[in-house]
Amino acid sequence: MTTDDLMSKALASLNEMDGPIPVEAIHRLADLNDLDDPLTIAQAADLLDVSPHTLRYYERAGLIVVDRAPGGHRSYDAAAMRRLVFLTRMRLSGMPMRDLQHYVRLVDEGEATVPERLDMLLEHRDTICRQLRELTLSLAATEYKIATYGGRTGDDADFAEAGS
Amino acid sequence: MTTDDLMSKALASLNEMDGPIPVEAIHRLADLNDLDDPLTIAQAADLLDVSPHTLRYYERAGLIVVDRAPGGHRSYDAAAMRRLVFLTRMRLSGMPMRDLQHYVRLVDEGEATVPERLDMLLEHRDTICRQLRELTLSLAATEYKIATYGGRTGDDADFAEAGS
DNA sequence: ATAGGAGTTCGAGTGCGCTCGAACGCAAGA
DNA sequence: TCTTGCGTTCGAGCGCACTCGAACTCCTAT
Numbered sequence: 001m002t003t004d005d006l007m008s009k010a011l012a013s014l015n016e017m018d019g020p021i022p023v024e025a026i027h028r029l030a031d032l033n034d035l036d037d038p039l040t041i042a043q044a045a046d047l048l049d050v051s052p053h054t055l056r057y058y059e060r061a062g063l064i065v066v067d068r069a070p071g072g073h074r075s076y077d078a079a080a081m082r083r084l085v086f087l088t089r090m091r092l093s094g095m096p097m098r099d100l101q102h103y104v105r106l107v108d109e110g111e112a113t114v115p116e117r118l119d120m121l122l123e124h125r126d127t128i129c130r131q132l133r134e135l136t137l138s139l140a141a142t143e144y145k146i147a148t149y150g151g152r153t154g155d156d157a158d159f160a161e162a163g164s
Numbered sequence: 165m166t167t168d169d170l171m172s173k174a175l176a177s178l179n180e181m182d183g184p185i186p187v188e189a190i191h192r193l194a195d196l197n198d199l200d201d202p203l204t205i206a207q208a209a210d211l212l213d214v215s216p217h218t219l220r221y222y223e224r225a226g227l228i229v230v231d232r233a234p235g236g237h238r239s240y241d242a243a244a245m246r247r248l249v250f251l252t253r254m255r256l257s258g259m260p261m262r263d264l265q266h267y268v269r270l271v272d273e274g275e276a277t278v279p280e281r282l283d284m285l286l287e288h289r290d291t292i293c294r295q296l297r298e299l300t301l302s303l304a305a306t307e308y309k310i311a312t313y314g315g316r317t318g319d320d321a322d323f324a325e326a327g328s
Numbered sequence: 329a330t331a332g333g334a335g336t337t338c339g340a341g342t343g344c345g346c347t348c349g350a351a352c353g354c355a356a357g358a
Numbered sequence: 359t360c361t362t363g364c365g366t367t368c369g370a371g372c373g374c375a376c377t378c379g380a381a382c383t384c385c386t387a388t
Contacts, residue, residue, distance in 0.1 A: 040334085040335085041334090041335075042334075042335090050376095051376085051377080052334095052335090053376070053377055053378075054375085054376065054377085056336090056337090057375080057376065057377085060338095061375095071335085071336095071383085071384055071385070072335080072336060072383080072384080073334085073335055073336075073384080073385090074335085074336090086305065086309075089301065089302045089305045090302070090305075090306075091375090092298055092299075092302055093298070093299055093302030093303070093306075096374080096375095097374075097375070097376095098374095114313060118310065118313065121306055121309050121310050122310060124306055125303065125306045125307065125310065128299055128302055128303045128306060129303070131299055132296065132299055132300070132303070134256050134257070135256075135257055135292055135295055135296055135299065136296070137253065138253045138254070138256055138257035138292055139257070139289065139292045139293070139296070141250065141253045141254075142254075142257070142285055142288055142289045142292060143289065145250075145285050146282065146285045146286060146289065149278060149282060204364080204365085205364090205365075206364070206365090214346095215346085215347075216364095216365090217346075217347055217348075218345090218346065218347085220366090220367090221345080221346065221347085224368095235353085235354055235355075235365085235366095236353080236354080236365080236366060237354080237355095237364085237365055237366075238365085238366090255345090260344080260345095261344075261345070261346095262344095
């Protein structure tokens with residue numbers, strides 16, 4: 001089995017991916033469209049699949065400003081939810097809090113910072129692509145181990161045949 | 165632009181990926197084949213793209229036993245390197261140290277633990293696939309923002325049209 | 329009216345995976 | 359020979375992103 005074979009198998013697995021995550025994610029995004037009433041922190045957290053603690057943490061970190069209902073409870077409207085979807089997606093793809101704070105600062109500074117924001121996004125896209133490549137390699141390695149019955153940590157099932 | 169379009173674009177980007185990482189990785193793996201002399205910790209670290217500190221840390225953590233040259237210096241032979249390639253690839257794809265320690269313990273316990281090891285690998289494969297799906301969504305989100313000139317953190321460039 | 333549950337703030341704690349510093353030892357080139 | 363630089367051990371420290379606990383407040387349903 002060559003490395004190319006491994007990669008093909010890995011990419012094939014990729015195409016078989018019809019798991020629950022995208023569907024779920026899209027449904028949650030779709031919910032944002034017909035969002036007329038603002039949400040409580042628990043509802044927002046549920047939708048975004050993070051904890052209320054984390055939402056407060058993001059707010060403390062300056063990533064978002066959230067309206068308050070009379071009584072002081074947080075109130076997440078559609079705009080807040082859209083920003084949070086963006087934030088959580090960036091976090092999920094490994095953008096550090098620091099960078100998100102910087103990005104948000106740029107947004108606050110107005111249109112003049114669009115080029116820098118664009119740079120950040122382009123750089124982050126590269127980061128994601130790199131991660132995708134590395135993950136695909138790891139998937140190939142894992143598939144290979146599985147194919148050889150998950151043995152011996154590389155004493156046997158190794159990458160000896162892997163050559164460009 | 166629909167979600168499907170976004171996904172298509174994201175997957176297209178995926179196919180354009182001819183970056184330095186896989187090539188580099190494969191070359192480094194290929195080097196392992198004609199590895200007759202054992203390596204120093206610095207050489208091993210270089211090849212694996214981790215720090216010597218990290219290699220010592222993995223050893224302390226019980227993930228690998230490394231030969232010593234006369235004089236006490238660590239000496240990484242082909243088998244050690246193969247195990248380390250496996251370990252670093254699993255780490256890179258997010259397998260926790262704990263799980264790797266467990267896996268290695270199972271390996272030490274012999275062939276009887278093959279089924280459990282296989283279970284771990286299957287589960288990890290699922291984890292990788294989930295990560296790939298999430299990353300692909302994040303890539304789509306990033307591409308979309310880039311396409312709309314990286315503006316306003318979701319106040320404008322949002323996912324309002326994402327349906328189905 | 330009151331009990332329960334969900335919300336609030338604040339600071340402190342946790343878990344993970346390194347990463348570093350100090351004090352020391354061997355080893356190979358000028 | 360000597361020096362300089364990579365190697366060693368050990369424990370401690372760090373950075374990140376949450377995560378939690380305490381003490382309190384507020385809405386809601388009985």
